[in-house]
Structures are given as C-alpha cells and as structure tokens.
Amino acid sequence: MKTLKSRPREKIIIIDFGSQVTKLIARRVRDLGVYSEIITPKEFVRLGDFQAIKGIILSGGPSTVTKKRFQTIPKRILLQNIPILGICYGLQLISKLLGGKIKSSNKRREFGKTYISEKRKSLLTANFFKSKNYVWMSHEDAVIKLPKNFKIVASTEDSKMTIIENSQMKIYGVQFHPEVTHTNNGKQIFKNFVFSICKAKKEWNIISQKNKLIKEIQKNIKKEKVICALSGGVDSSVVALLINKAIKKNLICIMVDTGLMRKNEFKNIFRIFKYKYKLNVKLINSSDIFLNKLKNISNPEKKRKIIGKLFIKIFEKEAKKFKNVKFLAQGTLYPDIIESRTSTGSKTSKIKSHHNVGGLPKKMNFKLIEPLKNFFKDEVRKLGKSLGLSKKIISRHPFPGPGLAIRIVGNITPEKIKILQEADHIYINQLIKNNLYNKIWQAYAALLPLRTVGVMGDTRTYEYTCLLRAVTSEDGMTADYYSFSKDFIDEISNKIINNVRGINRVVYDITSKPPSTIELE
Ligand code: XMP
Numbered sequence: 001m002k003t004l005k006s007r008p009r010e011k012i013i014i015i016d017f018g019s020q021v022t023k024l025i026a027r028r029v030r031d032l033g034v035y036s037e038i039i040t041p042k043e044f045v046r047l048g049d050f051q052a053i054k055g056i057i058l059s060g061g062p063s064t065v066t067k068k069r070f071q072t073i074p075k076r077i078l079l080q081n082i083p084i085l086g087i088c089y090g091l092q093l094i095s096k097l098l099g100g101k102i103k104s105s106n107k108r109r110e111f112g113k114t115y116i117s118e119k120r121k122s123l124l125t126a127n128f129f130k131s132k133n134y135v136w137m138s139h140e141d142a143v144i145k146l147p148k149n150f151k152i153v154a155s156t157e158d159s160k161m162t163i164i165e166n167s168q169m170k171i172y173g174v175q176f177h178p179e180v181t182h183t184n185n186g187k188q189i190f191k192n193f194v195f196s197i198c199k200a201k202k203e204w205n206i207i208s209q210k211n212k213l214i215k216e217i218q219k220n221i222k223k224e225k226v227i228c229a230l231s232g233g234v235d236s237s238v239v240a241l242l243i244n245k246a247i248k249k250n251l252i253c254i255m256v257d258t259g260l261m262r263k264n265e266f267k268n269i270f271r272i273f274k275y276k277y278k279l280n281v282k283l284i285n286s287s288d289i290f291l292n293k294l295k296n297i298s299n300p301e302k303k304r305k306i307i308g309k310l311f312i313k314i315f316e317k318e319a320k321k322f323k324n325v326k327f328l329a330q331g332t333l334y335p336d337i338i339e340s341r342t343s344t345g346s347k348t349s350k351i352k353s354h355h356n357v358g359g360l361p362k363k364m365n366f367k368l369i370e371p372l373k374n375f376f377k378d379e380v381r382k383l384g385k386s387l388g389l390s391k392k393i394i395s396r397h398p399f400p401g402p403g404l405a406i407r408i409v410g411n412i413t414p415e416k417i418k419i420l421q422e423a424d425h426i427y428i429n430q431l432i433k434n435n436l437y438n439k440i441w442q443a444y445a446a447l448l449p450l451r452t453v454g455v456m457g458d459t460r461t462y463e464y465t466c467l468l469r470a471v472t473s474e475d476g477m478t479a480d481y482y483s484f485s486k487d488f489i490d491e492i493s494n495k496i497i498n499n500v501r502g503i504n505r506v507v508y509d510i511t512s513k514p515p516s517t518i519e520l521e
Helices: 023-033 040-045 075-079 087-095 186-199 204-221 234-250 265-276 286-293 301-321 334-339 377-386 414-433 486-499
Strands: 009-017 035-039 053-058 084-087 103-104 110-118 131-139 141-145 151-156 165-167 169-175 227-228 251-257 282-285 325-327 367-368 442-456 459-473 480-483 504-510
Touching: 009 023, 009 040, 023 035, 023 186, 023 334, 053 087, 053 186, 075 087, 075 169, 084 087, 084 186, 087 103, 087 141, 087 169, 110 377, 169 186, 204 234, 204 325, 204 367, 204 377, 227 234, 234 251, 234 325, 234 377, 251 265, 251 301, 282 301, 286 301, 414 442, 414 459, 414 486, 442 504
Parallel strands: 009 035, 009 053, 053 084, 084 169, 227 251, 227 325, 251 282, 325 367, 459 504
Antiparallel strands: 103 141, 110 131, 110 151, 151 165, 165 169, 442 459, 459 480
C-alpha cells in the first residue's frame, strides 16, 4: 500500500546577522501561528530546498555594508520572488545588494523611541499607523539612495527611508525594530508580512506537535533506557513527562538535592513526580557534599563552577549504577541552541557561567536526546499543560541551577541557608496570597553579607540584611523591577523581621536589567 507523503511544514526563515533580538523575530512569527526558524547566513546558503519557505526575514546586526567586507547572502536570493523583509541591517543589506547607497554618519544615527510618519499606503503597514506611532531605532548607518524601483513608505525626521518597498519583487525593509515591544504596534508589521505578503497559513502550534514528538522519541529510543536529570523546573519536567509518555518504564529520572533549594521544595517535587505522575525517580541527597565544597568560597564564579562540576560528578556516578542506559535526556530550549551558534562567530563577553541541569556534558557515554530544542519557553509551558503538568509547576518562576548559593552573597553557611529559606518562603507565600505571584516574572529573597545594628524591643540587634527582588520580563534578557504598593512592602518587611531570626533589615532592589542582572551573583 502506498503511504501518503506529508506536505513539508510551511515556514518563515529568519537569517540571523547577529542582532541581540533576533530571537524575538522568531517568537513574533510563531505567536501568529506560523512556524519560523533562525539560521545563519552560511546555513542559508547551504539550503537545498526552498519549497516550504514562505518568506525570509533578514535580521539586524552589528555588521556594516559601508565596509569592504560585510555579512551577506547571495544577491540571486532577492530575485526569486520569495517575499523578503529586511530589518535594520537587513534593510541596508537589501539596499546595498540591489544598487542603493548607504552611509555611516553620526548625524543620521537614531537610538531609542522615534516618531514615524506614513508617506504612502503599503501591504506591509496596513493597520500599523495609529495617530502617533513610535518605533524603536538602533542604527548608525542609513540608506541615502534607494535601489531602483523602490518606494518610501514611511520616514522619521532624521531618516527618510525608514520603511521601503518594492511590492512587485515582494521585498520590504524597515529601519527600526518591529520585534521589540518599544515599537508601537510592531506585531502588525509581522502579521501583514506573514499573512498578506507571504500568504502563509496559520497552522503551527505546539500542541499539534505533541504526538509527532512522542512518535519521534519512540522511533529514536526503541527499547533502550533513558536517563534524565530532573530539577522540577518547567523544562526538565516537560522532558520527563514527554519521554515517560513515549517509553514509560525505560525512563529513569535522577534528582540531585544540592541543599541549595527553596524551603521544602525539592522533597515536594520528588513526591509529585513519584506519586502523582508515577515516574521512576531517584532522589540523591548530596547537600553535605555541596556545603563542604562551598565552605569559605565567596567568589561568585568559583561558586558557580564548583556547583556545576560537582553536580555533573554526582549525576555521572548515579547514572553508572543503571546498566544499559543509552540515552541522556536534556531540556535544552531553542534559545540555548541559537545562542550557542552566533552568526558572526564572535563570543559576547561572558557575564556569568550559567549552570543548569540541562547543561550536562556531552562527553558522557550517552547519546543526547533533546526533544524541546526547537521550542521557546512559552511553547514548552503550553506543551507541559497538555501533558497534564500542574499549573503550579508550569507557572513557577525560573530558579537558577546554582540555587540559593548565588542568592547568599559572600560565603555560604548552613545557618545562612536556613535564614534565607525562611525569608524567601514568607516572601513567596505573601506574593501568592496577594495574587501577585503570576504578575511577576521572577521573585526571590537574597541574603546580603552585611550586618547592621537594629533595635527590637529594648534590645540591640546586629543581624543580616535581606534583599527582596521582583522583576517583570519577557525572557530574562532584560527586566524591570516590579512596583509594589507601600502596603505590600510594609507588610512583607514586618513579616520577615518578626518571623526570621537573623534578619533585622529588609531592602527592595529597584534596579532594572541592564544595568543590573536578575540574580545578584
Ligand atoms: P541573570 O542573573 O543573568 O539571570 O540576569 C537571567 C535568568 O537566568 C537565571 N539564571 C540561571 N539559570 N542556571 C540557570 O538555570 C544558572 O546558572 C543561572 N544563572 C541565572 C536567573 O534566575 C534569571 O531567570
């Protein structure tokens, strides 16, 4: 019997020229229900088959077409009548390749919110212009002469060619960044491009992929055993449930308790996965080993490295106890994959050595299985929901792999861990009680190494300072602090000081990221 060959999945390709916000372009397109993939210019050139590509978006980036060497794609791509949208550098590249002129100039540079005005109607800008539209700019180079047959759709005061088009060639360019939320109504640009210009169909959503993912896992793993490091975070939880659904008995989950988790959290999670989801899960209590290795260590990077290495060592030791394990499952997400292969090859300067249980070494004697590697966090949350993962776990704030170690500034002692766990427990419970938890992207309490004088009753105290942090964010890359009401701040400060011995001062962190980071270390 002949089997029907399934039609390749329609997609929008995003060519990444190294912008910090390329990821957001892919998210905006997927939010519209159309699959999108980010690839480097080199990968793009190697693509053999363009059949499923409904449109191409060229991202922004640090390169400049005013130099002799610049990042590019072959000009012939622009001549194939595939819809193309160039963003910032992408617009400059299109202009350069098709004979326009670009100049680098301090006078023409625009950064930040800029007012834009419409010059002519375009398919790209239908319903985009409101009474006053601000767009987000970040450029020094500007197009000073359009390529032949291109028209100006919109301008700003300093740059005439802010939106350009050649509607016959289906090529469009925007000098600003519609993918960032600072651009008013930026989503409309993607909507118009994807549906009106590319004629893509709205047929992508993560839930529709669930059965396919499960079948793929079954096909790859067959009857072999899989091991999975489970932290109780959304990513590793979804991986565990997904694989469990595919292969049941052959999945072994290992939870390594570092002793650096929130109060009661790890044991609760262990119980949930063992008894509610009925996974084969083993809890390893290694808190003494972690504490011992962290004794007198106050340097943040040293702490992170010690925890990361120790975690791997313990996990490897445990994994060896199970015979015939061929696969290691990891909760790697799409942003991790994109970030590990920059388009320019340049490494952005390292701020922190991130560690999470998904960062296990590839050198171990296992084949890797990463079922979430094409998805964003919000897609993984939806998948988790459809797999029956409880709302409590799905909506948990992110928690860093090194745990409370990077929220106790300076050296770590069992006493400090206990103090912090108590304060954090009160803080998080108050957020839940006041219906604030789900309005905040991440909140936590930290312990500063600073002891100050206080007075309680008639007695002098000399105790630690507790710092509270709460931020709103889309993906953790940038963040704003959350504005609590004075009542809430008063209440939480009182509650912590009255209930936690060892803290006599509470402060609230009012910095955004950048310039700060979300965690303290
Ligand atoms: P920063 O402090 O870099 O944090 O602004 C951004 C987000 O990443 C989380 N974070 C980590 N997550 N392992 C993780 O799994 C880590 O080592 C790590 N360090 C920071 C942080 O909690 C925030 O959500």
